[in-house]
Amino acid sequence: MSLDLSPSPQLSARFSPDATGELIVDGVPETFAAESTERLREAVLGRVGEIAASAGRPVRLTVSDEEGDWLLAIQPDGSIGDEEALSVAQGPDLAPVSSRLATTREIPTTDPAATDSGTTDATATEPATREAPARESFLYVERPRPDRAKQGFRGALARAGMPLSPSAAELRERAELDAVSRHWAGPRTIAIVNGKGGANKTPTTALLSAVFARNGGSGVLAWDNNETRGTLGWRTEKDDHDATVQSLLPATDELMSAGARTADIGHFVHHQNADKYDVLRSNPTMLATEQRISSEDFDRLHTVATKFYRLVIIDSGNDESAERWLRMIDHTDQLVIATTALGEHAEAGALLLEALLQRDAHSARLAREAVVIVSQSERTGPAADVRRVARGFEPLARRAVTIPFDPEMHGGRLSFESLAARTQRAWLHGAAAVAEGL
Template sequence: MSLDLSPSPQLSARFSPDATGELIVDGVPETFAAESTERLREAVLGRVGEIAASAGRPVRLTVSDEEGDWLLAVHPDGSIGDEEALSVSYGAEHGPVSSRLATTREIPTTEATTREAPSRESFLYVERPRPDRAKQGFRGALARAGMPLSPSAAELRERAELDAVSRHWAGPRTIAIVNGKGGANKTPTTALLSAVFARNGGSGVLAWDNNETRGTLGWRTEKDDHDATVQSLLPATDSLMSAGARTADIGHFVHHQNADKYDVLRSNPTMLATEQRISSEDFDRLHTVATKFYRLVIIDSGNDESAERWLRMIDHTDQLVIATTALGEHAEAGALLLEALLQRDAHSARLAREAVVIVSQSERTGPASDVRRVARGFEPLARSAVTIPFDPEMHGGRLSFESLAPRTRRAWLHAAAAVAEGL
């Protein structure tokens, strides 16, 4: 049965994340505002239902929001349909019952013949495909109301990225967050990537401050009821590697982030750099302990690219991340580092070629075009370059994933998925 969806009246609706919207009826705009996006949708669709009732037939409504555009059919009784969904026959995909039944071969019934068991379907692993329904945004609201809308392209991308950061790999992985210039956003990048991986993939994520010149990762994360740092852990590495060491023993030396689910191994920002030098051998011992107790180790590198601990970190790294802002000196320092690693050795060159660059907008008034321009500039040097919008919660104070704006959280998920690709 075909629908009478004549082009008049011409209706289109636009929804914004701030619970405001606009319905355009034959070119005339009507504005709407509500206390929530759900209420906003109800108000706009109620108005379209009135128009359909006045017309005495279904009307075509074009809907636009941050997920994209699609077409709905609104009926005079207020019910809503999706033109694509209405054309789908949900029973056809299953086929006739007879095609799904197992058959039995005819076997001669003689005394000399051994009878074979008839073939059959397993009772244990029966695939019953479930229709995929939208869960987010306008489409998700309609799907929850009973209309079979499929996920938007944006929702499918988000689901794929959530799957990527939720994976557990066979064996531990080490990620190094690097840039030789101070203030390039290494510490927020370390903490927020750790949060994305831990919140989605479960525990087993360590953020390690490998900075001997007043690293601030400990200042910007939660502190447990002890003051342990890297210097506290070093004398205990042998006992932690012994057969009698228990998983919970590492808790004496790290600081758990209750909301974001990862642990922090702090440096000591009150000590002079000369008092907390770590040799290559020391780093090896620390890394062996870290990868015994954690599946994913994310290292805030510090700024001294000539330090033994910095160079040994590179030797143990599986995925390199360049953290930078849109400021020229930060971006140039990151690019020069990639070029230097290309010349160091084969392992370092591979890390440079497969690096992910995360460009954060560090100033509220800075144009987003500067961030995109820097990201494009890294494309010839690295595997991927992604951008993070300005968010005041990233600039000063304790870093908490939940306190970020929704679009910032979405950007960090995208960045973490790009990093996961290399693991």
């Protein structure tokens, strides 16, 4: 596409997350679309390089995307950089682009008071013995490294040599990754609760487990504590055995013995190869009356779980009056209310928090420090409903986090890798909120 360029062409580019963009050259828009944001960036920067070649000098490009706005210098050969050439070519009144992009570095200067005093201690008496002069250790020397963007458009340009710092969004994501990667001193137990069925407890259990295990390493157990057709086992990978909670219960004494080995727990749990956590299944084929678990049974199971795992995430089931449910609350360190935007799910979660406030001091603390995860369960459901429910929980709980609709969460095996990028990011945000309470 040829254009009659002005002596100093005005160029600006806007990029959208859906790999579409627009380049405006002296007020004339050109639209771009590509199969990925990486290809889109290449196409737009290639076009700007053509314009710079036509102009015979570097040109300035203003870039806008979800990470912010900044200036770039594009050379006639399509390369990015050499901002000095840009300021020389376009006049001394323009500051180099690098002054707007690079993080400034302070250069230490000599203290004038120390050099201008004009005094020395040449006449001082030398001691008979001298101490060794102070020096820095050669070991564990921290070398400061410039922090460069790694994601999005800024990350692509940083890899090309532009000294771009991370965006605020990237810094937040890094902080949340650090939070979910921590290993605490001693095991922690997280309970995923809501007395209403279908409130997204099982996906919340599985996907929080995946975030913690994929980032913090092994030692994460997802435990189905449901005696009324718990489906965590149906929605996760199965090992080459059929073990459930009922299989583990008779083996608790042996597993707590001094001779028990770490790998012995593998006879009773089902490892998730991609998502790195283990699942302790319930038996959905048995009647609830055939798989009752008493408070004492739960204590034995929990003792085994916290011996072999650093983080235990429990899918609670729906019967808030069951012994195993109440005993779970007694062992919980962080409570998570799982809900959708449906009124009956949200109301059941709110009523549960209010009831726990009245139960005892431990339960009241869990309720006040709870994290609420509100999932958009229907593709056609407005996102505003999800945000409205989250805001409604703010007076009741410590944090409320929203999860966008994702078809991969509805039916079939749950896999973190299969989720859309924005859904993965939302689950990371939710897991980081949970980690704050651990």
